[in-house]
Amino acid sequence: xxxxxxxxxxxxxxxxxxxxxxxxxxxxxxxxxxxxxxxxxxxxxxxxxxxxxxxxxxxxxxxxxxxxxxxxxxxxxxxxxxxxxxxxxxxxxxxxxxxxxxxxxxxxxxxxxxxxxxxxxxxxxxxxxxxxxxxxxxxxxxxxxxxxxxxxxxxxxxxxxxxxxxxxxxxxxxxxxxxxxxxxxxxxxxxxxxxxxxxxxxxxxxxxxxxxxxxxxxxxxxxxxxxxx
Numbered sequence: 001x002x003x004x005x006x007x008x009x010x011x012x013x014x015x016x017x018x019x020x021x022x023x024x025x026x027x028x029x030x031x032x033x034x035x036x037x038x039x040x041x042x043x044x045x046x047x048x049x050x051x052x053x054x055x056x057x058x059x060x061x062x063x064x065x066x067x068x069x070x071x072x073x074x075x076x077x078x079x080x081x082x083x084x085x086x087x088x089x090x091x092x093x094x095x096x097x098x099x100x101x102x103x104x105x106x107x108x109x110x111x112x113x114x115x116x117x118x119x120x121x122x123x124x125x126x127x128x129x130x131x132x133x134x135x136x137x138x139x140x141x142x143x144x145x146x147x148x149x150x151x152x153x154x155x156x157x158x159x160x161x162x163x164x165x166x167x168x169x170x171x172x173x174x175x176x177x178x179x180x181x182x183x184x185x186x187x188x189x190x191x192x193x194x195x196x197x198x199x200x201x202x203x204x205x206x207x208x209x210x211x212x213x214x215x216x217x218x219x220x221x222x223x224x225x226x227x228x229x
Contacts, residue, residue: 003117004028006047008038008064009079010056018051021106022113035059042068049117051109052096053079054087062094069095073158075116079104092198097159098185099195112187119162119186133168136216136229138207140168149207159184160203167217167227176224200225 005027009015015031022029030045032038034057042050050068054061065076078091078099088099097116100109132141140147147154147164156164163184167175175183177193185195204211216229 002026002028003048004030004045005113006030006032006038006042006045006050008032008035008051008056008061009053010034011053017106018109021110025110025114027113033057035061035064038064039067042072042074046072047074048120049113050074050076051079051113052076054091055081062090065091065096066094069157075120075158077112077116088194089198092195093202095157115186119184133165133171135168135171135227138164138168138216138229140165154206156203156206160199160206163199163203164207164227167225170227172226172228174220174224174226179224 002025005022007015007018007022007029008031009018010033012033015033019029019031030041030047032041036058038050038052038056039059052061052065056064061078061080065078068074068076076096078088078096079102080087080091080099081102088101091099098112100112130142132139132143134140137150138147139149139151142165145161147156147161163180166180166184177196180196181187181193200217201211204214204217207216208214217225217227219225
């Protein structure tokens with residue numbers, strides 16, 4: 001079997017559909033139907049990726065995500081039936097890597113799953129002996145998976161760190177949202193670029209003295225973003 005995927009969904013029909021389609025793609029699938037069971041299975045199985053519904057019995061998907069993000073770095077793709085932008089932002093804020101809104105096509109979900117796992121594998125196989133990158137007062141230590149500002153360790157979510165590493169390695173180069181989705185999230189198709197904007201904003205809040213007037217992570221109007229300093 002391939003990578004292990006944990007599917008957390010309380011709708012039995014959707015759960016079985018997801019399980020069936022993921023197994024067809026040769027993934028090792030484990031499941032949970034409520035929040036408490038999700039924590040138990042995740043801790044036991046240590047999945048490579050978690051598909052996590054927001055609306056769950058016992059513990060919400062938000063709470064499950066918040067707890068698991070403190071315990072593991074496995075990518076979390078949240079499944080939400082709500083089109084409310086607030087729900088999506090909250091999910092990203094507590095550590096989810098991305099989200100899909102129901103109803104979604106199975107093709108899209110499989111593509112997202114494949115991309116997130118591929119990107120994780122690429123990051124894990126990168127040389128750990130790379131020298132830390134310095135951008136002004138920012139130090140990015142790829143081998144230790146750690147970044148600091150003025151020697152103070154930054155509390156970065158996994159995807160925030162990935163974004164910082166990519167931009168630091170390409171200092172001075174401008175990337176649009178679609179390019180960042182491809183390079184950092186691994187999506188080779190048109191995804192939701194708001195995910196990029198949210199992570200850019202949060203990263204600025206952690207590395208900039210004045211996030212409203214950024215010194216390092218700057219916007220090139222009409223083009224995209226770059227890291228300089």
